[in-house]
Amino acid sequence: MKIAVVQFPGSNCEYETLVAAKNVGMEGEIFRWNKPPEELSYFDGFFLPGGFSYQDRVRAGAIAAKEPVIKTLIEEAENGKPIIGICNGFQILIESGLLPGTGRVDMALAQNVMVSRGKIVRRGYYCDWINLRHDSSSKRCSGSFIIDRGIQLQMPIAHGEGNLVTSTPGLLERLNEENQIVFRYCDAQGKDFNEFPVNVNGSTESIAGICNPEGNILGMMPHPERAFFSWQLPPGDTSKYIGESGPGRLIFESMKRYIEVRA
């Protein structure tokens, strides 16, 4: 089982992502954006890591989404191979139309707007530890294949454009009905609160991650590779995570299990 972590100019989480993937037992390598794209067919799954591809020029993910390597990833995804886009990777998946999976650009990850008590209190880049709730069923999606519905995960975010918006009529209803909203920001008790600091970037319905209708593609703003080992977690009660594992490990374990089951 071999995965590729696709690196663009400006990616900055590719090495951590590869370490995490290898740690759960997958083989893998960093795949530069300008390598022959057809070589992607040798891999069983793909990560689009976080960072600032092309310095977020025009808008985050817009330039990387036009690269030939993305066209090939679309073909590989059509064959059922899993793709997980983290942060900037999620932005690239949205800009390429791979998510929400209609084949069109049906959403945008706009600039963060933090609202509290009805007022804008912050804007722009923000990094913090947040709580996530898994709102889909297990086995619905490659990146949360082994995670039960309702499970809470603590992970860091670090982005300026994570505010998921859409002007496509009926799209959010459809995503809810089809179980495509995989992760939502929540408070420490797992409850919704659609304001900052729980909804950390103003995202519609506190959405932090979505999958495509087939479930093989997941995009998420939080960084599981930065919460992979328990020593990466902020000070506090980490006893609920067994041994040296952090909650981010579940995302990588999920990808591995998804590939095993699909085989």
Add this chain to the structure above:
Amino acid sequence: MRIYIRVWLKIPDAEAATVKNTLTRRLGFQNQISDVKKERLYIIEVDSGDPAELAKNFAKELVNENKESYRSSFEDLSFEDGYVPIKVNLHIEDGEAISTQNRLHNRLGYRNIRDVKRATIWKLYIKDDNQEEIAKQITESLLINPHKDSYEILSM
């Protein structure tokens, strides 16, 4: 009264260069496009004062003259010949424009400011006769995400 301030880089604009590369190398516009440039546009509504003096004062806050140049105009926004100007702005709330307005109005004391809007002007140097159609294709394929941005082709 409306004050327009157009700001552009004196140093090479890497973002405009990347857009040109993407259009010509990735999106098939190599025979239609000869160059791409970019400006930042502020549209500032004021209800009193000398517009020329105000524009100069606003520019001190909004323009870094070590790397940027600017031009101001009042009431009318016009562009030079030779390119198609596309104005792209957010149709969702523009936090930077609000911050700019707050900074000028609240912190710097320009109480005569009523509104500040911000946009990007993409200057497309198009070789094709069908300039409007090419400009529309380029804008919709790369320069905007319709779920947050809107655009206007300003003059032909």
